Amino acid sequence: MLNYSTSEENYIKAIFHLQRQDGTVTTNELANELKTKPASVTDMMKKLKVKKLLHYEPYQGFRLSSEGSKVALGIVRRHRLWEYFLAEKLKFTWDEVHEVAEDLEHVSNKKLIDKLDEYLGFPRVDPHGDPIPDANGRIEISKKICLTDLPLNKVAVVSGVSNQSSEILELLEHKKINIGVKLEVKKRFEFDHSIEVRIGRQPAFTISKELAENIFVKYGSQ
Amino acid sequence: MLNYSTSEENYIKAIFHLQRQDGTVTTNELANELKTKPASVTDMMKKLKVKKLLHYEPYQGFRLSSEGSKVALGIVRRHRLWEYFLAEKLKFTWDEVHEVAEDLEHVSNKKLIDKLDEYLGFPRVDPHGDPIPDANGRIEISKKICLTDLPLNKVAVVSGVSNQSSEILELLEHKKINIGVKLEVKKRFEFDHSIEVRIGRQPAFTISKELAENIFVKYGSQ
DNA sequence: TTAATATTTTAGATTTGTCTAAAAATATTT
DNA sequence: AAATATTTTTAGACAAATCTAAAATATTAA
Numbered sequence: 001m002l003n004y005s006t007s008e009e010n011y012i013k014a015i016f017h018l019q020r021q022d023g024t025v026t027t028n029e030l031a032n033e034l035k036t037k038p039a040s041v042t043d044m045m046k047k048l049k050v051k052k053l054l055h056y057e058p059y060q061g062f063r064l065s066s067e068g069s070k071v072a073l074g075i076v077r078r079h080r081l082w083e084y085f086l087a088e089k090l091k092f093t094w095d096e097v098h099e100v101a102e103d104l105e106h107v108s109n110k111k112l113i114d115k116l117d118e119y120l121g122f123p124r125v126d127p128h129g130d131p132i133p134d135a136n137g138r139i140e141i142s143k144k145i146c147l148t149d150l151p152l153n154k155v156a157v158v159s160g161v162s163n164q165s166s167e168i169l170e171l172l173e174h175k176k177i178n179i180g181v182k183l184e185v186k187k188r189f190e191f192d193h194s195i196e197v198r199i200g201r202q203p204a205f206t207i208s209k210e211l212a213e214n215i216f217v218k219y220g221s222q
Numbered sequence: 223m224l225n226y227s228t229s230e231e232n233y234i235k236a237i238f239h240l241q242r243q244d245g246t247v248t249t250n251e252l253a254n255e256l257k258t259k260p261a262s263v264t265d266m267m268k269k270l271k272v273k274k275l276l277h278y279e280p281y282q283g284f285r286l287s288s289e290g291s292k293v294a295l296g297i298v299r300r301h302r303l304w305e306y307f308l309a310e311k312l313k314f315t316w317d318e319v320h321e322v323a324e325d326l327e328h329v330s331n332k333k334l335i336d337k338l339d340e341y342l343g344f345p346r347v348d349p350h351g352d353p354i355p356d357a358n359g360r361i362e363i364s365k366k367i368c369l370t371d372l373p374l375n376k377v378a379v380v381s382g383v384s385n386q387s388s389e390i391l392e393l394l395e396h397k398k399i400n401i402g403v404k405l406e407v408k409k410r411f412e413f414d415h416s417i418e419v420r421i422g423r424q425p426a427f428t429i430s431k432e433l434a435e436n437i438f439v440k441y442g443s444q
Numbered sequence: 445t446t447a448a449t450a451t452t453t454t455a456g457a458t459t460t461g462t463c464t465a466a467a468a469a470t471a472t473t474t
Numbered sequence: 475a476a477a478t479a480t481t482t483t484t485a486g487a488c489a490a491a492t493c494t495a496a497a498a499t500a501t502t503a504a
Contacts, residue, residue: 005461036463037462
């Protein structure tokens, strides 16, 4: 595996994350994600195409090649292992780890990362609940979990409802909770086990324990 | 404390290490140390002078300013803490840690480093025996230690002899071991506790246990 | 103390990654 | 389908860090 610059790695990682929402990524999406300009994105896309890390034809958007995906999985692996280390060993809180891991992930010494993995006991998910790719780049397909078990502030995609009655569907329709909707749990109330949920950037709203028990979501970036 | 590029940090660190051998560092010395060209060194020296990290007049060599020394101590702290982590926690051998730490040292998040320090139990020296600066940049002045206790391959400076007899002085003179001479222990022999010593790049030679017990050295980079 | 040699600096070029402004291509609206 | 708007790309510039070759300065040796 060749070595890539910090900048190249950041582009690859961003495409990797945007890809699984769409399938192909656009220039503006990527520029927005990386807080850079569209012209810079085009420049970099040409470079990464030459290096065979992605599929790209002018004006057609881009998608990682299988080599590009391998590279991305390596970066994601480093990022998430460091996040786990920071939270588990150094006692950072879960919301502080991402920023620090953004820097550590670019140290790409394979032996370092594999030994870190071993030291940490081969963790399967990072502090946000995202799965950690193994040394061969394999990542666990995220399983369906009940909304009652979703960690706070973890974006997940609604993937199923167990009770199929018309009553629950009426309620789901009213709350605009459909299959494929991305949401996160903002708060849990001990009193009645109700849950405060937010869809995208809309205002949060509350759903009952009964409803939450019947909603299943998937999370994890792949 | 401002943030410096990886390249700037590597120059600052190299000057810091070369300084304590001489006092002022020359363009060629630094180019050699960093495996770069003299012209590149001059370019960087101008930049670091503007940033007030060093004292420099054309053709006169350079020396870190007090601000530059502070920055250098921060880099050395990060480097040595990571070395300690790699050896102690990840079970790297002492000769592998330097290379990996060269990359990790450039992640300059103060909270990360201070928490790492705490996690490691505030170690005083790295796996090569070099002292680790504390969170305020204070570094332990290295104490005299007996040549019998000097770790292998650790360059140290001869700073004293306990037995002052003319017999020992004759022997020391013959072996060219004088105060200020830099040497390292290459090997210890269990059989007679004799020690193989090397001065600079000259061929190694052996000294007896009796002699070694009377030679004291200082080590640590400051 | 000059002449030869070595060191250091300058001048100008190159690479990487970024930017702005303008042009080209694609999408959307009326 | 033509006009308008949006997106994407190109062209050209710039900063950081490096290099080579030539010029300036310092050191050494005759």
